[in-house]
Structures are given as C-alpha cells and as structure tokens.
Amino acid sequence: MIEPRQPRFDWGLRVLACDDLFNDGSYPELTQDELIVPKDAFGEIVRVGYLEESHAPLYLVEFDNGRVVGCLEEEITPVLEGMATVVEGLAHE
Numbered sequence: 001m002i003e004p005r006q007p008r009f010d011w012g013l014r015v016l017a018c019d020d021l022f023n024d025g026s027y028p029e030l031t032q033d034e035l036i037v038p039k040d041a042f043g044e045i046v047r048v049g050y051l052e053e054s055h056a057p058l059y060l061v062e063f064d065n066g067r068v069v070g071c072l073e074e075e076i077t078p079v080l081e082g083m084a085t086v087v088e089g090l091a092h093e
Contacts, residue, residue: 003055004050004055004057005055005056005057006057007048007057007059007073008057008073009045009048009057009059009073009076009078010045010048011045011046011047011048012044012045013044013045013078013079014042014043014044014078014079015042015043015044015045015059015061015071015076015077015078015079016040016041016042016043016076016077016078016079017037017038017039017040017041017043017063017071017075017076018039018074018075018076018077019039019075020035020037020038020039021035021036021037021069021071021075022034022035022036023035023036026069026070027067036067036069037063037065037067037069041063041064041065042063042064042079043061043062043063043064043069043076044061044062045059045060045061045076046060046061046062046068047059047060048060056072056073057072057073058070058071058072059071059072059073059076061076
C-alpha cells in the first residue's frame with residue numbers, strides 16, 4: 001500500500017488559483033469544461049484530503065466567488081502576507 005504524501009498546505013490557508021479552473025463534472029448545473037474559477041482568484045482551504053488512487057493531497061478550496069473546488073497542490077499557491085491587499089488594489093486602478 002502506498003503511504004499518503006504529507007500535504008504542503010493546511011486548512012485555513014489563503015491561496016490563489018495558479019490557472020483557470022474548469023468544470024470536470026463536479027458542478028452538474030454547469031456545462032462540462034465551463035470556467036469555474038479564474039486564474040489568480042482568491043480562496044481559502046477548507047479541508048485537506050487525499051486522492052484514493054495516488055494518495056496525493058487534495059485541497060477543498062472555497063473561492064471568493066462562492067465556488068468550492070477540489071485542487072491539487074500545483075493548482076494553488078499560498079497568498080503571502082499583504083499580497084491580497086496589493087493585488088486587489090491593482091485591480092481598482
């Protein structure tokens with residue numbers, strides 16, 4: 001049996017989506033491959049689990065648009081302290 005790999009991130013951590021995230025069928029009310037979360041969207045890890053086959057960490061992230069998405073480590077990156085304020089400030093310029 002493959003031992004689960006330790007997750008790099010913990011619940012409660014603010015993160016950014018590293019790329020656009022599309023519907024894989026998790027949201028049946030949306031079309032397949034419809035954009036769920038755009039790149040650089042802010043979210044918070046609300047649960048950490050593991051993929052059954054590979055035992056890789058899987059993060060349940062609630063994004064600021066209200067969508068909850070299962071993400072792999074390479075799909076999210078931690079928000080550095082003060083980063084959210086800077087990025088949000090640039091969006092208003």
